[in-house]
Amino acid sequence: MRFPQDFVWGAATSAYQIEGAAHEDGRGPSVWDTFSRTPGKVHGGDTGDVASGHYHRLEEDLDLMASLALRSYRFSLSWSRVLPEGTGQINQAGLDFYRRLVEGLRERGIRPMATLFHWDLPQALQDKGGWENRDCAHWFADYAKVVFDELNIRDWLTINEPKTVVEAGYQMGIHAPGVTDPARSFVVLHHLHLAHGLAAAALHATHPGRRIGPALNLAPVYPADDTDRAREQARLHDGLENRIYLDPIFNGRYPADMLEWIGGRSRMPEVIEEGDLVTISEPIDLLGVQYYNPKYVNGEGERVFKHPVAQAQWLEIHPDGLYDVLVRLKRDYREVPLVITENGLPTLDEPDEDGRVRDDGRLGFYRDHLAALHRAIAEGVRVEGYHAWSLLDNFEWAEGYSQRFGLVHVDYATQRRTPKDSALWYRDVIRSGRLD
Ligand code: FCB
Numbered sequence: 001m002r003f004p005q006d007f008v009w010g011a012a013t014s015a016y017q018i019e020g021a022a023h024e025d026g027r028g029p030s031v032w033d034t035f036s037r038t039p040g041k042v043h044g045g046d047t048g049d050v051a052s053g054h055y056h057r058l059e060e061d062l063d064l065m066a067s068l069a070l071r072s073y074r075f076s077l078s079w080s081r082v083l084p085e086g087t088g089q090i091n092q093a094g095l096d097f098y099r100r101l102v103e104g105l106r107e108r109g110i111r112p113m114a115t116l117f118h119w120d121l122p123q124a125l126q127d128k129g130g131w132e133n134r135d136c137a138h139w140f141a142d143y144a145k146v147v148f149d150e151l152n153i154r155d156w157l158t159i160n161e162p163k164t165v166v167e168a169g170y171q172m173g174i175h176a177p178g179v180t181d182p183a184r185s186f187v188v189l190h191h192l193h194l195a196h197g198l199a200a201a202a203l204h205a206t207h208p209g210r211r212i213g214p215a216l217n218l219a220p221v222y223p224a225d226d227t228d229r230a231r232e233q234a235r236l237h238d239g240l241e242n243r244i245y246l247d248p249i250f251n252g253r254y255p256a257d258m259l260e261w262i263g264g265r266s267r268m269p270e271v272i273e274e275g276d277l278v279t280i281s282e283p284i285d286l287l288g289v290q291y292y293n294p295k296y297v298n299g300e301g302e303r304v305f306k307h308p309v310a311q312a313q314w315l316e317i318h319p320d321g322l323y324d325v326l327v328r329l330k331r332d333y334r335e336v337p338l339v340i341t342e343n344g345l346p347t348l349d350e351p352d353e354d355g356r357v358r359d360d361g362r363l364g365f366y367r368d369h370l371a372a373l374h375r376a377i378a379e380g381v382r383v384e385g386y387h388a389w390s391l392l393d394n395f396e397w398a399e400g401y402s403q404r405f406g407l408v409h410v411d412y413a414t415q416r417r418t419p420k421d422s423a424l425w426y427r428d429v430i431r432s433g434r435l436d
Helices: 031-036 058-067 093-107 135-150 164-171 182-206 228-251 256-263 276-280 318-334 359-378 397-401 421-432
Strands: 009-012 073-074 111-117 155-160 209-217 222-223 287-291 296-297 338-342 383-389 408-411 416-419
Touching: 009 111, 009 135, 009 338, 009 421, 031 093, 031 222, 093 111, 093 135, 111 256, 135 155, 135 164, 135 182, 135 222, 155 359, 164 182, 164 209, 164 256, 182 228, 182 276, 209 228, 209 338, 228 256, 228 276, 228 296, 287 318, 296 383, 318 359, 318 383, 359 383, 359 421, 416 421
Parallel strands: 009 073, 009 383, 073 111, 111 155, 155 209, 209 287, 222 296, 287 338, 338 383
Antiparallel strands: 408 416
């Protein structure tokens, strides 16, 4: 299986999950600093204070990426490292860190791809209502303009997985800010969409030639059985998993069935102002696709598992789901370049006495997903790149350090990095451009 010559191979991370240095060089606190300090919220009481120590190991990590032959690195900016209060005063030391990162990538021939928001909202803005406050969309756009001007980066992603913010952050309360209120969650959804659109329009107005899009976690939804009820439920859940994120951006409207469903649970339809959908549907230049799992639903609307599940209980392993997502995008939406911005598996493999990390499970997971991706490309879906989640073992949100998604093992006691077998295999795939 040969991949296109110009296919862009990469790996992804996010700021709070790897940087550490949470209280250094002027960084302001984010909602994740607050949340991880709240007793009982994160496994083992872990925090991102030190994380994978990336802030202090920038050069080493850049060399590591080069040694793995990466052509693209997707990372996120810590909003509160750049703007400690979320708005206003710029923290030069924070910007300088990202400047050094971007320069270091360029020197090594690695393409930077920056995410503006990967869940670490400045606490100062949460104190003013966070994403429930419509102003937050404008604070986000103002922050985006600062980094668009200050950082020499062509490719940008706006919001990482708005669905996870809505569901984990505002419905289940297992992510910051820990709210359990569907009514509020859909107001947040609309403001996240608005933030995305405002930032995309700002980039287009000020930096023509650069590219921007959202990073959406999409899940193919299948009826768990052959009944009409299961099919109806699958349609509803497809709305909640995929269509409420895609339709406003691509078509400039929320799906009618979804607005009705949400309207019975939230005042969200009332917060939509005239012109919002025009802003939200600012044409995107690329779509970041994150794929982890499918969702099968039965006639009661419950999730049913049909395939093996990873250490992360939500991660049902079904490589064909990636193919289905990609083909569906081409079929149902306007064509834009697709970039896989995340895909990966946690495993617990540790270095042997000889220092080798034999993570066959992860290696097989990547092989199977890349094969599914190749099949979609061969059938004409325009996918220009792929990013493994993640470059490094890191702080896996509510799971703390108990789940390791890295291609590279991190010994948290020493911060020693060890490329796992999957990383060396991936390097060889990148070098050859083919999958055997
Ligand atoms: C995604 C997140 C990423 C990481 C992976 C495992 O939902 O975007 O930060 O936690 O899951």
